[in-house]
Amino acid sequence: MARVVVDVMLKPEILDPQGKAVHGAFARLGFDGVADVRQGKRFEITLEGEATEERVAEIRKAADTLLANPVIEDYTLHVEGDR
Amino acid sequence: MARVVVDVMLKPEILDPQGKAVHGAFARLGFDGVADVRQGKRFEITLEGEATEERVAEIRKAADTLLANPVIEDYTLHVEGDR
Amino acid sequence: MSTDTVSNATSTPDVEQPWAELGLKPDEYQRIRDILDRRPTSCELAMYSVMWSEHCSYKSSKVHLKKFGDIPQETPAGKMLAGIGENAGVIDIGEGYAVTFKVESHNHPSYVEPYQGAATGVGGIVRDILAMGARPVAVMDPLRFGPLDAPDTKRVLPGIVSGVGGYGNSLGLPNIGGEVVFDSTYLGNPLVNALCVGVMKHEDLHLANATGVGNQIILYGAKTGGDGIGGVSVLASETFADGGPTKRPAVQVGDPFMEKLLIECTLELFAARIVEGIQDLGGAGLSCATSELASAGDGGMYVSLDKVPLRDASLAPEEILMSESQERMMAVVTPANVDRFLEICAKWDVQADVIGEVTDTGLLQIDWHGERVVDVPPRTVAHDGPVYERPFERPSWQDDLQADGAEKLPRATTGERLRDTLLKLIASPNLCDKSWVTDQYDRYVLGNSVLAQPEDSGMIRVDETSGLGVAVSTDCNGRFAKLDPYTGAKLALAESYRNVATTGARPAAVTDCLNFGSPEDPGVMWQFSEAIRGLVDGCIELGIPVTGGNVSFYNQTGETPILPTPVVGVLGVIDDVTRRTPIGFTAEMEGHQLYLLGE
Amino acid sequence: MKIGVVTFPGSLDDVDARRAAAVAGAEAVPLWHGDADLHGVDAVVLPGGFSYGDYLRAGAISRFAPVMDTIIKKAGEGLPVLGICNGFQVLCESHLLPGALIKNHHRKFVCKDQGLRIENNRTAWTSDYDANHEITIVLKNQDGSFVADEATLDRLEGEGRVVARYLGNPNGSYRDIAGITNERGNVVGLMPHPEHCVETLTGPSTDGLGFFTSVLKAVVAS
Ligand SMILES: Nc1ncnc2c1ncn2[C@@H]1O[C@H](COP(=O)(O)OP(=O)(O)O)[C@@H](O)[C@H]1O
Numbered sequence: 001m002a003r004v005v006v007d008v009m010l011k012p013e014i015l016d017p018q019g020k021a022v023h024g025a026f027a028r029l030g031f032d033g034v035a036d037v038r039q040g041k042r043f044e045i046t047l048e049g050e051a052t053e054e055r056v057a058e059i060r061k062a063a064d065t066l067l068a069n070p071v072i073e074d075y076t077l078h079v080e081g082d083r
Numbered sequence: 084m085a086r087v088v089v090d091v092m093l094k095p096e097i098l099d100p101q102g103k104a105v106h107g108a109f110a111r112l113g114f115d116g117v118a119d120v121r122q123g124k125r126f127e128i129t130l131e132g133e134a135t136e137e138r139v140a141e142i143r144k145a146a147d148t149l150l151a152n153p154v155i156e157d158y159t160l161h162v163e164g165d166r
Numbered sequence: 167m168s169t170d171t172v173s174n175a176t177s178t179p180d181v182e183q184p185w186a187e188l189g190l191k192p193d194e195y196q197r198i199r200d201i202l203d204r205r206p207t208s209c210e211l212a213m214y215s216v217m218w219s220e221h222c223s224y225k226s227s228k229v230h231l232k233k234f235g236d237i238p239q240e241t242p243a244g245k246m247l248a249g250i251g252e253n254a255g256v257i258d259i260g261e262g263y264a265v266t267f268k269v270e271s272h273n274h275p276s277y278v279e280p281y282q283g284a285a286t287g288v289g290g291i292v293r294d295i296l297a298m299g300a301r302p303v304a305v306m307d308p309l310r311f312g313p314l315d316a317p318d319t320k321r322v323l324p325g326i327v328s329g330v331g332g333y334g335n336s337l338g339l340p341n342i343g344g345e346v347v348f349d350s351t352y353l354g355n356p357l358v359n360a361l362c363v364g365v366m367k368h369e370d371l372h373l374a375n376a377t378g379v380g381n382q383i384i385l386y387g388a389k390t391g392g393d394g395i396g397g398v399s400v401l402a403s404e405t406f407a408d409g410g411p412t413k414r415p416a417v418q419v420g421d422p423f424m425e426k427l428l429i430e431c432t433l434e435l436f437a438a439r440i441v442e443g444i445q446d447l448g449g450a451g452l453s454c455a456t457s458e459l460a461s462a463g464d465g466g467m468y469v470s471l472d473k474v475p476l477r478d479a480s481l482a483p484e485e486i487l488m489s490e491s492q493e494r495m496m497a498v499v500t501p502a503n504v505d506r507f508l509e510i511c512a513k514w515d516v517q518a519d520v521i522g523e524v525t526d527t528g529l530l531q532i533d534w535h536g537e538r539v540v541d542v543p544p545r546t547v548a549h550d551g552p553v554y555e556r557p558f559e560r561p562s563w564q565d566d567l568q569a570d571g572a573e574k575l576p577r578a579t580t581g582e583r584l585r586d587t588l589l590k591l592i593a594s595p596n597l598c599d600k601s602w603v604t605d606q607y608d609r610y611v612l613g614n615s616v617l618a619q620p621e622d623s624g625m626i627r628v629d630e631t632s633g634l635g636v637a638v639s640t641d642c643n644g645r646f647a648k649l650d651p652y653t654g655a656k657l658a659l660a661e662s663y664r665n666v667a668t669t670g671a672r673p674a675a676v677t678d679c680l681n682f683g684s685p686e687d688p689g690v691m692w693q694f695s696e697a698i699r700g701l702v703d704g705c706i707e708l709g710i711p712v713t714g715g716n717v718s719f720y721n722q723t724g725e726t727p728i729l730p731t732p733v734v735g736v737l738g739v740i741d742d743v744t745r746r747t748p749i750g751f752t753a754e755m756e757g758h759q760l761y762l763l764g765e
Numbered sequence: 766m767k768i769g770v771v772t773f774p775g776s777l778d779d780v781d782a783r784r785a786a787a788v789a790g791a792e793a794v795p796l797w798h799g800d801a802d803l804h805g806v807d808a809v810v811l812p813g814g815f816s817y818g819d820y821l822r823a824g825a826i827s828r829f830a831p832v833m834d835t836i837i838k839k840a841g842e843g844l845p846v847l848g849i850c851n852g853f854q855v856l857c858e859s860h861l862l863p864g865a866l867i868k869n870h871h872r873k874f875v876c877k878d879q880g881l882r883i884e885n886n887r888t889a890w891t892s893d894y895d896a897n898h899e900i901t902i903v904l905k906n907q908d909g910s911f912v913a914d915e916a917t918l919d920r921l922e923g924e925g926r927v928v929a930r931y932l933g934n935p936n937g938s939y940r941d942i943a944g945i946t947n948e949r950g951n952v953v954g955l956m957p958h959p960e961h962c963v964e965t966l967t968g969p970s971t972d973g974l975g976f977f978t979s980v981l982k983a984v985v986a987s
Binding site: 033042046 | 117
C-alpha cells in the first residue's frame with residue numbers, strides 16, 4: 001500500500017487568521033524569533049496497491065477539485081518515500 | 084530565514100470525521116482504490132534567521148505544548164530543505 | 167519604483183491613464199480632470215474610480231432612491247434619529263433606547279467564493295451597525311439560490327450557509343431569521359443579503375464625520391493586505407519597474423475572531439466617550455473612509471499612508487487606498503484622548519495607529535514616502551459622483567406574462583389529486599423545512615432571543631427589566647415582483663409588516679435590499695423604478711419610513727436578469743416581550759377558538 | 766455567594782452565564798483572562814464561545830491565559846469549576862479533565878434542543894438533579910465530539926464520572942458522552958449549554974438552572 005500526501009496551504013497573499021492566532025500565541029508563550037506562521041491542511045491518502053502514475057494523476061485531479069480550493073489555496077503533492 | 088514544518092495528525096485510533104468525509108467524496112467522484120484518508124494540520128513556521136539546533140528545540144517544545152494535543156494527536160517536525 | 171505624485175501629475179498632463187480599465191466612462195474621467203484642473207495622480211484615479219462605481223456612488227439608483235424622502239420621516243414608535251445616508255438608520259424606541267438595523271448584499275463575492283463571500287458579508291453589515299454606536303444584537307440572512315438540484319448550487323449553497331454561520335456564530339450574534347428561496351434565475355447569481363440589528367442608548371449615537379481641526383485619525387483593527395484589489399492592480403503595475411506587483415487576490419478572507427475583538431474594543435471606546443467620529447472600512451476601504459469622514463465633517467484631512475500597518479509590504483499606495491481588507495475601523499479622536507484610545511485597543515489585542523489628522527484645508531491630502539499623492543476636495547470623491555438618469559421602459563413581454571393567468575392551469579378534481587398537489591407543494595424546496603440551514607446557526611447566544619426559527623419574525627429582548635423588545639422580519643417573493651414589480655414590492659412590504667405585526671410588535675421602520683439585473687437594461691430599470699414606487703406608496707399607506715438599505719445591480723447571466731428581488735425588512739417595537747404571540751399550536755392551547763381575519 | 770465567569774478573547778456566552786448565575790441567586794463576577802486574580806469567587810464558570818477563534822484547536826490557546834494558572838491550582842484544592850462547551854474544551858486542553866473534543870462527525874456547526882440524561886448527580890454542579898434525570902437543553906457547537914482512548918473511557922465509566930449522556934448522539938461523541946467530571950467531582954465539563962435554559966422566554970426549557978443552583982448548595986455545604 002502506497003501513501004500520497006497532499007499539503008494544502010492558503011496562497012501567500014491570502015489572510016491566514018489561524019496562522020496569525022498561532023503566531024500570536026507563540027509570542028505570548030515566549031517563543032521568540034518567529035517571523036511568520038501559516039497553517040494549512042495535510043491529507044494522507046493511503047492507496048490500495050501501488051502509486052502508479054495513473055493513480056497519482058487521479059489523486060492530483062481530486063486535489064484540484066476537492067482537496068484544495070483554487071480560489072484561495074495552493075497545494076503540493078508527493079508520494080511518500082519519494083523524497 | 085529558515086522554515087520549520089510541523090505536521091500534526093490525529094492518532095490512528097481516533098476517528099477522523101474530516102478524513103472520512105474526504106474518503107467518501109473520493110468514492111462518490113469515482114476515484115477508486117483509496118484505502119483510507121486522514122486529514123491533519125500543517126504548520127509552516129518561518130524563523131527570523133537560522134534554524135539552529137536550539138531554535139528547533141524550542142519549536143519542538145511549542146509543538147509539544149501548543150501545536151499538538153498529545154491526548155489525540157501525533158506530530159512530526161522537520162526543517163525545510165533537510166529532507 | 168516611481169510614485170505618481172501631484173507635482174508629477176501637474177507636469178505631465180498628457181500621460182495615458184487606464185481610466186477605462188478601472189470602469190470610468192470618458193466623460194467621468196474628463197470630469198475628474200475638470201475638478202482637479204489637472205490630470206489625477208494614479209492614487210487619485212484609484213479613489214475616484216472606486217468611489218464613483220455603481221456600488222459606492224449609487225449613480226443609477228440615486229434619482230429613484232430620492233423618492234424614499236417623500237415618505238413622512240416619523241415612525242409609529244418614535245423619532246428617526248438617523249436615516250438614509252448614514253451607515254444605518256436609527257430609531258427611537260423609547261425608555262432611552264434606540265435601535266439601528268440595515269440589510270446589505272454580498273452577492274457576487276459569494277458566487278466567487280461562497281464561504282468567504284457570505285462570511286465577509288455578515289462581517290460588513292455588523293461593522294456598519296457597530297459604527298452607529300450600537301451593540302450588534304442579532305443577524306438575519308435572506309438567501310436566494312439556483313435550482314436545488316443544479317450542480318453549482320451544490321457548491322454555492324453549503325458554502326454560503328456555513329459562511330453565514332461560521333462568521334455570525336463566531337461573533338456571538340443570534341441568527342433570528344432569514345429566507346431560503348430557489349429559482350433558476352439565481353443560478354450564477356446567488357443572493358446573499360445580510361441584516362444586522364443593533365441596540366444603543368440615545369447618547370451613544372455616533373456619526374461618521376471628521377470635525378475639530380487637530381483631531382487625530384486612528385486606523386484600528388486588522389492590518390491592510392491586498393484583499394479585493396484585483397482590479398486596481400492595473401494602476402499599481404505601472405509603478406513597478408519590472409514585472410508588475412505580486413499576485414493580488416480578488417477575494418477577501420474574513421477573520422471573525424478579529425471582528426469580535428473589534429466589537430468589544432469599539433464598545434469600550436464608546437463607553438469611555440473618546441470617539442468623536444467613526445466609520446467602518448468596507449468596500450473601497452481607506453478611499454471611502456477618508457473621503458466620507460472628511461466630506462461629512464469640516465472637509466479637511468491629512469493622512470500619511472506610510473503609517474498604515476501592512477500585512478503585505480509590497481503594496482503600492484494605490485493598493486493601500488483601495489484594499490478591502492476586512493475587520494478595520496477608522497476613528498476621529500482628540501489629541502488628549504489618543505493615549506487612552508490606544509490603551510483600550512491594546513487591552514483587546516487590537517492594533518491601532520494614528521495615521522493622520524483633521525485639517526482646515528478643505529482638502530483630503532495624502533502623502534506617501536514624504537510626497538503628496540492625493541490632493542482633492544473630499545466631497546467630489548464621496549458625495550458628488552456622477553448621477554445617471556438611465557432610460558427605463560416597461561418590457562414588451564410584460565403584458566403576455568400578466569395575461570398568462572393561473573386560472574388556465576389544470577385543477578385537481580379529486581381528493582387524491584388534491585392530496586398529490588399538496589404533498590408536492592410542501593415537499594418543494596421553497597416550502598420545505600429549512601432546518602438543514604437554520605440548525606447551523608446559533609439562535610440562543612446573548613440570551614435575548616424571544617422568537618427565532620421557525621417563527622415568522624425574529625424577536626429580541628432589549629431590556630430585561632421592562633421587557634421592551636424589537637421584532638424583525640424579511641420577505642420578498644420575486645415571482646410576484648416579476649409579474650408586477652410595483653405590486654410585488656408592496657406585497658413584500660405587506661408580508662414583512664404582517665409577520666412583525668402578528669408577533670404582537672408594532673411595525674415601525676423599513677430597510678430594503680434591492681437586488682436587480684443590469685441597470686443598463688431599460689426593462690430592468692423599469693422593474694427597479696416600479697419597485698421603489700411600490701415601496702414608497704406602501705410605506706406611505708402603512709405610515710412607516712425607509713431608514714436605509716442597499717442596491718445590488720448587475721445580478722444577471724448574459725441577457726437574463728434575476729427575478730426582481732426587492733427584499734424588505736420591517737422592524738417593529740413591542741413594549742413587553744412576554745406578551746409576544748408565537749406561531750403554531752401547542753398543547754396548552756387546547757379548547758382555544760380559531761378565527762380567520764381579512765378577506 | 767459569588768460565581769465568577771471568565772471572559773477570554775472570543776468568549777460569547779459569558780453574558781448568558783452571568784445571567785444564569787444571577788437567576789439562580791448568586792452574585793455574578795466577571796473575570797478577565799489576563800488577570801490571575803479570582804477576586805474571591807466561590808465557583809468559576811468557563812463559558813462557551815470561540816476563544817481565540819478556536820483557530821488552532823478549540824480551547825488550545827486559552828488554556829495558557831494567566832487566569833487559568835490560578836484556576837488550575839484552585840481546582841486542585843476543590844474550587845467548583847464548570848466548563849461549558851468552549852469551557853469544556855479549555856478544561857480538557859488544561860488536562861483538568863481527560864479526553865478531548867474534536868470536530869462533530871457531520872463536520873457542521875449544530876444548534877438544537879438536545880435531550881440529556883444526568884448520570885452523576887453527586888458533583889458540585891449536578892446535585893439538584895435526580896439520578897437519571899432526563900433534561901432538554903441547548904446544544905450548539907462545531908467541535909463537540911468527545912473522544913478519548915478506550916482505557917480512559919472505561920475508567921470514566923467505571924468511576925461513575927460520566928456526568929451526562931446524550932439521548933440520541935448529535936455529534937459522534939464516544940459512548941454518547943456529553944459531560945464528565947474529575948475524581949473529586951468539583952470540576953465538570955459539559956458540551957451543551959445549561960445557561961441558555963434558565964428562562965422559558967428565551968430558551969427551550971428551564972432545565973439548565975439546576976447546574977447553577979447545585980453549586981450554590983455545594984458551596985454552602987463546604
Ligand atoms: N437563511 C435563513 N437564515 C435564518 N433563518 C431562516 C433562513 N431561512 C429561513 N429561516 C427561518 O426559518 C423559518 C422557516 O422559514 P420558511 O420556511 O421560509 O418560513 P416562511 O415561509 O414562514 O417565511 C423562519 O423562521 C425563517 O425566518
